[in-house]
Amino acid sequence: MERFVDQDLTEAEFRECVLDRSRLIGVVMQDAEIDGLVTNLVVNGVEVMEYVEAELDRRHPVRLLIRSDDPAELLEGWRQLRADWAATIERLRATPGIELRSVNDEWSAVQTLRHLVFVHDSWFRRCCLGSTALFTPIGLGIEAVPDREEQGLDPTADPTLDEVLAVRDEQGDELETWLETITPEQLRAPAPIPDDGRWPPYAGGRSVKQCLGTVLDEDWAHHGFCVRDLDLIQTSSP
Numbered sequence: 595m596e597r598f599v600d601q602d603l604t605e606a607e608f609r610e611c612v613l614d615r616s617r618l619i620g621v622v623m624q625d626a627e628i629d630g631l632v633t634n635l636v637v638n639g640v641e642v643m644e645y646v647e648a649e650l651d652r653r654h655p656v657r658l659l660i661r662s663d664d665p666a667e668l669l670e671g672w673r674q675l676r677a678d679w680a681a682t683i684e685r686l687r688a689t690p691g692i693e694l695r696s697v698n699d700e701w702s703a704v705q706t707l708r709h710l711v712f713v714h715d716s717w718f719r720r721c722c723l724g725s726t727a728l729f730t731p732i733g734l735g736i737e738a739v740p741d742r743e744e745q746g747l748d749p750t751a752d753p754t755l756d757e758v759l760a761v762r763d764e765q766g767d768e769l770e771t772w773l774e775t776i777t778p779e780q781l782r783a784p785a786p787i788p789d790d791g792r793w794p795p796y797a798g799g800r801s802v803k804q805c806l807g808t809v810l811d812e813d814w815a816h817h818g819f820c821v822r823d824l825d826l827i828q829t830s831s832p
Contacts, residue, residue, distance in 0.1 A: 660810035669773040707758045708734035713812045714765040721805035724786030
Protein backbone atom coordinates (compact mmCIF):
# COMPACT_ATOMS: atom_id res chain seq x y z
CA MET A 595 0.00 0.00 0.00
CA GLU A 596 1.37 3.39 -0.98
CA ARG A 597 0.89 6.20 1.54
CA PHE A 598 1.15 9.92 0.95
CA VAL A 599 1.75 11.78 4.21
CA ASP A 600 2.16 15.56 4.40
CA GLN A 601 2.50 15.71 0.62
CA ASP A 602 1.51 18.67 -1.51
CA LEU A 603 -0.39 17.15 -4.44
CA THR A 604 -1.69 20.45 -5.78
CA GLU A 605 -2.54 20.04 -9.49
CA ALA A 606 -1.65 16.34 -9.35
CA GLU A 607 -3.39 14.20 -11.96
CA PHE A 608 -4.28 10.54 -11.52
CA ARG A 609 -5.22 9.06 -14.89
CA GLU A 610 -6.54 5.52 -15.45
CA CYS A 611 -5.65 4.69 -11.82
CA VAL A 612 -7.37 2.18 -9.56
CA LEU A 613 -8.05 3.89 -6.22
CA ASP A 614 -10.25 1.24 -4.60
CA ARG A 615 -10.43 1.55 -0.80
CA SER A 616 -8.30 4.71 -0.86
CA ARG A 617 -8.52 6.83 2.28
CA LEU A 618 -8.04 10.60 2.23
CA ILE A 619 -7.77 11.77 5.82
CA GLY A 620 -7.38 15.33 7.04
CA VAL A 621 -6.94 16.55 3.50
CA VAL A 622 -7.55 19.96 2.01
CA MET A 623 -9.38 19.48 -1.29
CA GLN A 624 -10.63 22.62 -2.99
CA ASP A 625 -11.60 23.01 -6.65
CA ALA A 626 -10.97 19.29 -7.19
CA GLU A 627 -12.57 17.19 -9.92
CA ILE A 628 -13.33 13.47 -9.89
CA ASP A 629 -14.43 11.79 -13.10
CA GLY A 630 -14.82 8.03 -13.39
CA LEU A 631 -16.61 4.95 -12.13
CA VAL A 632 -17.22 6.04 -8.54
CA THR A 633 -19.30 4.05 -6.05
CA ASN A 634 -19.66 4.11 -2.28
CA LEU A 635 -17.89 7.46 -1.95
CA VAL A 636 -18.03 8.77 1.59
CA VAL A 637 -17.23 12.46 2.15
CA ASN A 638 -17.03 13.63 5.76
CA GLY A 639 -19.09 10.64 6.86
CA VAL A 640 -21.77 11.02 4.18
CA GLU A 641 -22.16 8.56 1.32
CA VAL A 642 -22.63 11.01 -1.55
CA MET A 643 -23.08 8.91 -4.68
CA GLU A 644 -26.84 8.57 -4.23
CA TYR A 645 -27.08 12.35 -4.39
CA VAL A 646 -24.73 12.53 -7.37
CA GLU A 647 -26.63 9.89 -9.32
CA ALA A 648 -29.98 11.53 -8.57
CA GLU A 649 -28.67 14.89 -9.79
CA LEU A 650 -27.29 13.33 -12.98
CA ASP A 651 -30.68 11.72 -13.61
CA ARG A 652 -32.37 15.08 -13.08
CA ARG A 653 -30.05 16.81 -15.51
CA HIS A 654 -30.07 13.97 -18.04
CA PRO A 655 -33.43 12.11 -18.00
CA VAL A 656 -32.19 9.89 -20.83
CA ARG A 657 -30.19 8.03 -18.18
CA LEU A 658 -33.46 6.66 -16.77
CA LEU A 659 -34.46 5.36 -20.20
CA ILE A 660 -31.17 3.60 -20.95
CA ARG A 661 -31.29 1.83 -17.58
CA SER A 662 -34.84 0.61 -18.12
CA ASP A 663 -35.84 -3.05 -18.48
CA ASP A 664 -38.53 -2.07 -20.99
CA PRO A 665 -37.35 -2.48 -24.64
CA ALA A 666 -39.56 0.43 -25.74
CA GLU A 667 -37.89 2.77 -23.26
CA LEU A 668 -34.45 1.49 -24.21
CA LEU A 669 -35.29 2.19 -27.86
CA GLU A 670 -36.44 5.70 -27.01
CA GLY A 671 -33.28 6.26 -24.98
CA TRP A 672 -31.11 5.14 -27.89
CA ARG A 673 -32.94 7.44 -30.26
CA GLN A 674 -32.36 10.35 -27.88
CA LEU A 675 -28.66 9.52 -27.65
CA ARG A 676 -28.44 9.51 -31.45
CA ALA A 677 -30.23 12.86 -31.59
CA ASP A 678 -27.80 14.35 -29.06
CA TRP A 679 -24.86 13.15 -31.13
CA ALA A 680 -26.46 14.53 -34.31
CA ALA A 681 -26.59 17.97 -32.72
CA THR A 682 -22.95 17.70 -31.66
CA ILE A 683 -21.91 16.57 -35.15
CA GLU A 684 -23.51 19.73 -36.55
CA ARG A 685 -21.47 21.69 -34.06
CA LEU A 686 -18.31 19.97 -35.31
CA ARG A 687 -19.15 20.68 -38.92
CA ALA A 688 -19.67 24.36 -38.12
CA THR A 689 -15.98 24.61 -37.13
CA PRO A 690 -13.93 22.45 -39.52
CA GLY A 691 -10.84 20.99 -37.87
CA ILE A 692 -12.17 21.14 -34.33
CA GLU A 693 -13.01 17.44 -34.54
CA LEU A 694 -9.26 16.70 -34.52
CA ARG A 695 -8.37 18.92 -31.57
CA SER A 696 -7.97 17.66 -28.03
CA VAL A 697 -7.66 19.26 -24.62
CA ASN A 698 -6.16 18.08 -21.33
CA ASP A 699 -4.76 14.95 -23.00
CA GLU A 700 -8.26 13.67 -23.74
CA TRP A 701 -9.39 12.14 -27.01
CA SER A 702 -10.42 14.37 -29.87
CA ALA A 703 -14.02 14.14 -31.09
CA VAL A 704 -12.99 11.81 -33.92
CA GLN A 705 -11.08 9.58 -31.52
CA THR A 706 -14.08 9.51 -29.19
CA LEU A 707 -16.35 8.42 -32.04
CA ARG A 708 -13.81 5.78 -33.09
CA HIS A 709 -13.83 4.43 -29.54
CA LEU A 710 -17.61 4.09 -29.69
CA VAL A 711 -17.20 2.10 -32.91
CA PHE A 712 -15.04 -0.29 -30.90
CA VAL A 713 -17.54 -0.37 -28.03
CA HIS A 714 -20.31 -1.36 -30.42
CA ASP A 715 -18.23 -4.14 -31.96
CA SER A 716 -17.10 -5.53 -28.63
CA TRP A 717 -20.05 -5.04 -26.27
CA PHE A 718 -22.96 -5.24 -28.71
CA ARG A 719 -21.95 -7.41 -31.65
CA ARG A 720 -19.86 -9.83 -29.61
CA CYS A 721 -21.69 -9.81 -26.29
CA CYS A 722 -25.31 -9.26 -27.35
CA LEU A 723 -25.28 -10.95 -30.76
CA GLY A 724 -22.54 -13.52 -30.21
CA SER A 725 -20.55 -12.39 -33.26
CA THR A 726 -17.03 -13.75 -33.80
CA ALA A 727 -16.22 -11.26 -36.57
CA LEU A 728 -13.08 -9.14 -36.31
CA PHE A 729 -13.48 -5.61 -35.03
CA THR A 730 -13.89 -2.69 -37.42
CA PRO A 731 -10.32 -1.55 -38.30
CA ILE A 732 -10.92 2.14 -37.52
CA GLY A 733 -12.22 1.34 -34.03
CA LEU A 734 -10.14 2.70 -31.16
CA GLY A 735 -9.65 0.50 -28.10
CA ILE A 736 -8.28 1.50 -24.74
CA GLU A 737 -4.68 0.78 -23.81
CA ALA A 738 -5.66 -2.37 -21.91
CA VAL A 739 -6.91 -4.14 -25.06
CA PRO A 740 -4.30 -6.78 -25.99
CA ASP A 741 -3.43 -8.07 -29.47
CA ARG A 742 -5.28 -5.25 -31.18
CA GLU A 743 -4.17 -6.05 -34.72
CA GLU A 744 -5.04 -9.72 -34.29
CA GLN A 745 -8.55 -8.63 -33.25
CA GLY A 746 -8.94 -6.51 -36.38
CA LEU A 747 -7.97 -3.04 -35.20
CA ASP A 748 -5.63 -0.96 -37.34
CA PRO A 749 -3.24 1.09 -35.18
CA THR A 750 -2.29 3.22 -38.21
CA ALA A 751 -5.88 4.16 -39.03
CA ASP A 752 -6.49 7.88 -39.46
CA PRO A 753 -10.07 8.18 -40.73
CA THR A 754 -11.88 11.40 -41.46
CA LEU A 755 -14.95 12.49 -39.54
CA ASP A 756 -17.20 11.44 -42.43
CA GLU A 757 -15.60 8.00 -42.60
CA VAL A 758 -16.17 7.42 -38.91
CA LEU A 759 -19.73 8.73 -39.07
CA ALA A 760 -20.56 6.34 -41.92
CA VAL A 761 -19.63 3.42 -39.67
CA ARG A 762 -21.42 4.92 -36.68
CA ASP A 763 -24.61 5.37 -38.71
CA GLU A 764 -24.52 1.75 -39.81
CA GLN A 765 -23.94 0.55 -36.26
CA GLY A 766 -26.63 2.87 -34.90
CA ASP A 767 -29.18 1.52 -37.36
CA GLU A 768 -28.20 -2.03 -36.45
CA LEU A 769 -28.75 -1.42 -32.74
CA GLU A 770 -32.01 0.44 -33.34
CA THR A 771 -33.42 -2.38 -35.49
CA TRP A 772 -32.44 -4.91 -32.82
CA LEU A 773 -34.11 -2.89 -30.07
CA GLU A 774 -37.31 -2.74 -32.10
CA THR A 775 -37.73 -6.52 -31.85
CA ILE A 776 -35.98 -7.57 -28.61
CA THR A 777 -38.15 -8.86 -25.77
CA PRO A 778 -37.73 -8.49 -22.00
CA GLU A 779 -37.08 -12.23 -21.78
CA GLN A 780 -34.27 -12.01 -24.33
CA LEU A 781 -32.74 -9.09 -22.45
CA ARG A 782 -32.66 -11.12 -19.24
CA ALA A 783 -31.00 -14.11 -20.95
CA PRO A 784 -27.28 -14.86 -20.50
CA ALA A 785 -25.17 -12.97 -23.01
CA PRO A 786 -24.04 -15.25 -25.90
CA ILE A 787 -20.39 -14.20 -25.60
CA PRO A 788 -18.04 -16.31 -27.77
CA ASP A 789 -15.52 -18.27 -25.71
CA ASP A 790 -12.49 -17.30 -27.77
CA GLY A 791 -10.51 -15.19 -25.30
CA ARG A 792 -11.03 -11.92 -27.14
CA TRP A 793 -12.13 -8.57 -25.79
CA PRO A 794 -13.90 -7.96 -23.48
CA PRO A 795 -12.34 -10.56 -21.18
CA TYR A 796 -14.49 -9.82 -18.12
CA ALA A 797 -18.00 -10.02 -19.58
CA GLY A 798 -18.65 -13.67 -18.74
CA GLY A 799 -21.76 -14.33 -16.66
CA ARG A 800 -23.48 -11.12 -17.70
CA SER A 801 -26.95 -10.88 -19.16
CA VAL A 802 -27.71 -9.41 -22.57
CA LYS A 803 -29.20 -6.36 -20.79
CA GLN A 804 -26.01 -5.79 -18.80
CA CYS A 805 -23.88 -5.87 -21.95
CA LEU A 806 -26.30 -3.55 -23.71
CA GLY A 807 -26.10 -1.28 -20.67
CA THR A 808 -22.37 -0.91 -21.22
CA VAL A 809 -22.96 0.19 -24.82
CA LEU A 810 -25.57 2.76 -23.85
CA ASP A 811 -23.64 4.03 -20.82
CA GLU A 812 -20.47 4.46 -22.89
CA ASP A 813 -22.36 6.33 -25.59
CA TRP A 814 -23.96 8.71 -23.09
CA ALA A 815 -20.78 9.27 -21.07
CA HIS A 816 -18.51 9.87 -24.05
CA HIS A 817 -20.94 12.31 -25.57
CA GLY A 818 -20.71 14.26 -22.34
CA PHE A 819 -16.91 14.14 -22.46
CA CYS A 820 -16.95 15.32 -26.08
CA VAL A 821 -19.25 18.26 -25.35
CA ARG A 822 -17.22 19.19 -22.27
CA ASP A 823 -14.00 19.30 -24.30
CA LEU A 824 -15.56 21.19 -27.19
CA ASP A 825 -16.70 23.82 -24.69
CA LEU A 826 -13.15 24.10 -23.34
CA ILE A 827 -11.61 24.32 -26.80
CA GLN A 828 -13.99 26.99 -27.99
CA THR A 829 -13.78 28.98 -24.75
CA SER A 830 -9.98 29.06 -24.93
CA SER A 831 -9.85 29.96 -28.63
CA PRO A 832 -9.07 33.60 -29.42
